[in-house]
Amino acid sequence: MARPEVEQAILDAEELAAVRQVSTWRTLLESLLHNVPAMLSVVFLLILVAVAILAPYVAPHNPLQGFVQGLTSQGAPVPPGKTFLLGTDENGRDILSRMIYGARVSLTIGIVANGIAIVIGVMVGMVAGYFGGWIDTLLMRVTDVVMAFPILLLAIALIAVTGPSITNIILVIALIYWVNMARVVHGMVLSLKEREFVTATRTLGVGPWRILFRHILPHLSSAIIVYGSLGVATTVLLEASLSYIGIGVPVPMPSWGNMIAEGQATYQVAPWLLIYPGIALVLTVLAFNLIGDWLRDALDPMQEGK
Amino acid sequence: MSEPLVSVRNLKKYFPVRGGLFSTVRAHVHAIDDISFDVYAGETFGLVGESGCGKTTTGRVMLRLDEATSGDVLFEGKSIFRLGREELRRQRRDMQIIFQDPYSSLNPRMTVGEIVGEPLTVHHIASGKAKDEQVRDLLETVGLSAYHIKRYPHEFSGGQRQRIGIARALALHPKLIICDEPVSALDVSIQSQVLNLLNDLQDKFGLTYVFIAHGLNVVKHMSTRIGVMYLGKLVEVSDSAELFQRPQHPYTEALLSAIPVPDPNLNRERIVLQGDVPSPVNPPAGCRFHTRCMYAQEVCRQEEPPLIDLGDGHQVACHFRKSFDQQLLARTI
Numbered sequence: 001m002a003r004p005e006v007e008q009a010i011l012d013a014e015e016l017a018a019v020r021q022v023s024t025w026r027t028l029l030e031s032l033l034h035n036v037p038a039m040l041s042v043v044f045l046l047i048l049v050a051v052a053i054l055a056p057y058v059a060p061h062n063p064l065q066g067f068v069q070g071l072t073s074q075g076a077p078v079p080p081g082k083t084f085l086l087g088t089d090e091n092g093r094d095i096l097s098r099m100i101y102g103a104r105v106s107l108t109i110g111i112v113a114n115g116i117a118i119v120i121g122v123m124v125g126m127v128a129g130y131f132g133g134w135i136d137t138l139l140m141r142v143t144d145v146v147m148a149f150p151i152l153l154l155a156i157a158l159i160a161v162t163g164p165s166i167t168n169i170i171l172v173i174a175l176i177y178w179v180n181m182a183r184v185v186h187g188m189v190l191s192l193k194e195r196e197f198v199t200a201t202r203t204l205g206v207g208p209w210r211i212l213f214r215h216i217l218p219h220l221s222s223a224i225i226v227y228g229s230l231g232v233a234t235t236v237l238l239e240a241s242l243s244y245i246g247i248g249v250p251v252p253m254p255s256w257g258n259m260i261a262e263g264q265a266t267y268q269v270a271p272w273l274l275i276y277p278g279i280a281l282v283l284t285v286l287a288f289n290l291i292g293d294w295l296r297d298a299l300d301p302m303q304e305g306k
Numbered sequence: 307m308s309e310p311l312v313s314v315r316n317l318k319k320y321f322p323v324r325g326g327l328f329s330t331v332r333a334h335v336h337a338i339d340d341i342s343f344d345v346y347a348g349e350t351f352g353l354v355g356e357s358g359c360g361k362t363t364t365g366r367v368m369l370r371l372d373e374a375t376s377g378d379v380l381f382e383g384k385s386i387f388r389l390g391r392e393e394l395r396r397q398r399r400d401m402q403i404i405f406q407d408p409y410s411s412l413n414p415r416m417t418v419g420e421i422v423g424e425p426l427t428v429h430h431i432a433s434g435k436a437k438d439e440q441v442r443d444l445l446e447t448v449g450l451s452a453y454h455i456k457r458y459p460h461e462f463s464g465g466q467r468q469r470i471g472i473a474r475a476l477a478l479h480p481k482l483i484i485c486d487e488p489v490s491a492l493d494v495s496i497q498s499q500v501l502n503l504l505n506d507l508q509d510k511f512g513l514t515y516v517f518i519a520h521g522l523n524v525v526k527h528m529s530t531r532i533g534v535m536y537l538g539k540l541v542e543v544s545d546s547a548e549l550f551q552r553p554q555h556p557y558t559e560a561l562l563s564a565i566p567v568p569d570p571n572l573n574r575e576r577i578v579l580q581g582d583v584p585s586p587v588n589p590p591a592g593c594r595f596h597t598r599c600m601y602a603q604e605v606c607r608q609e610e611p612p613l614i615d616l617g618d619g620h621q622v623a624c625h626f627r628k629s630f631d632q633q634l635l636a637r638t639i
Binding site for chain 2: 195196197199200201202203204205206207210214215218219
């Protein structure tokens with residue numbers, strides 16, 4: 001052990017460090033309490049997820065069943081009322097129940113497709129950025145090509161080939177959206193790999209994969225969280241668009257997109273067919289965007305402040 | 307002094323400068339331009355020069371963190387440039403580096419235990435409890451405490467962080483440590499502590515240092531031999547004491563005169579170099595120092611002086627070292 005003055009200095013520094021130590025989660029929670037839109041979004045999404053998971057218990061009716069009392073004597077949809085809270089569609093099915101089950105479909109596709117897109121994008125971005133050379137050129141040119149396609153057109157073409165099913169929709173969306181994440185991660189890895197602590201680990205004889213996953217990936221986490229939450233909004237929207245043009249979730253399975261598409265035919269006499277799923281879609285997308293914005297603000301300074 | 311531990315042979319490192327529409331190579335930065343020197347086991351070889359003279363690049367190329375343009379680096383007689391990826395990984399156990407900036411050289415998201423323990427894990431030296439035990443020992447060796455193991459780098463001061471960096475470099479029991487300006491980012495009060503620590507560790511573990519610094523004052527404290535670099539060239543290599551008593555190159559003389567002397571009454575002649583360091587993209591022809599040298603003659607603009615051994619391992623690259631020597635002598639008397 002060194003000289004007494006060194007010891008004293010070390011002790012002083014420790015006291016200081018103990019005072020300064022604040023957990024990341026706590027800082028994050030505090031910033032959420034100061035951000036009302038983000039907090040409301042979190043609450044809204046938690047409720048939505050709970051409702052989607054508990055759909056069989058929460059939904060008042062069977063979403064696929066056409067009810068006799070769900071149609072007027074002329075055979076028109078019933079407006080919102082006591083039995084059918086948000087009204088029925090032209091087949092006499094309960095809109096609210098269909099929306100609840102539709103939330104399941106829309107959220108599953110949004111989250112799973114986005115999850116796959118993140119995994120692909122992060123892997124491609126990290127490998128291209130870290131190894132450089134021809135791997136970089138190859139992977140990033142592929143990314144450019146995918147990016148250059150009009151998203152909807154590419155999705156339509158791919159689904160036309162594979163046929164519409166939930167699995168296919170998830171895969172197609174993932175195959176389109178990984179490029180955004182790859183781009184972001186690629187850029188970050190390019191600068192991170194020049195940081196001195198990465199050079200230091202290289203000097204120690206640490207292999208490239210360990211460097212990527214143990215040293216570089218943790219520094220990407222906040223970017224992944226931010227772009228991931230913004231990405232869910234986009235994927236939910238793309239799913240709705242695909243279902244709306246009729247190549248998304250196959251009918252009669254409800255999704256917000258195909259409900260809006262079906263409601264379109266009768267919106268002049270029965271606007272509730274269109275309005276309620278529309279509101280659900282808008283609110284969900286808005287909530288994911290607001291949370292993404294909040295996370296971006298909340299995580300950025302913490303990353304660099306240390 | 308028998309066989310050198312490390313031999314640097316005609317080392318060159320040019321960085322391409324790209325530009326234009328197709329990012330073609332427009333020119334080269336001559337970061338290191340044909341330098342050779344030996345480092346012997348157990349000594350401290352100081353490498354000094356202004357910023358941009360290529361001293362840091364030399365250190366990085368010696369560890370193959372950057373690939374050299376040409377030349378060779380022999381470690382215990384074996385070329386490290388010819389090692390395969392796996393061989394190089396194993397070779398890294400013997401050669402380590404301590405970085406200038408203790409803030410950027412430690413991963414802010416890993417604990418001290420993870421940082422110092424990682425080399426032990428990847429080289430399968432120790433794991434689990436044995437690893438923690440070794441890490442604690444290392445921390446105490448560098449003057450930290452065993453319980454710092456769970457702390458994060460941001461909880462430490464600059465000097466303490468540099469100690470963590472030293473502990474990490476020591477973990478593999480290397481033979482050679484390249485110290486890349488290890489104290490220039492630290493407070494003056496902390497500098498001497500870290501330098502003393504490095505000296506103690508050298509005695510304890512029989513380490514060999516290549517000590518890179520931008521001023522001679524720090525190197526004087528540490529080195530057995532010193533190499534002075536100017537614009538990618540070695541201009542003088544000598545025994546430390548010899549260099550301070552009888553500098554042979556005008557650039558070394560200027561560096562020596564820049565060392566502050568803590569005596570206000572001493573009236574000393576300071577050599578202030580005129581002008582800036584020329585661009586390493588387009589280094590001057592002839593002697594690279596001629597644009598700023600007060601003794602420069604026509605021959606200096608034409609011919610590049612070779613590094614000549616004056617005997618006793620004192621090497622210098624200057625056309626006029628003898629006459630210049632007399633002038634210096636005249637002035638000191």
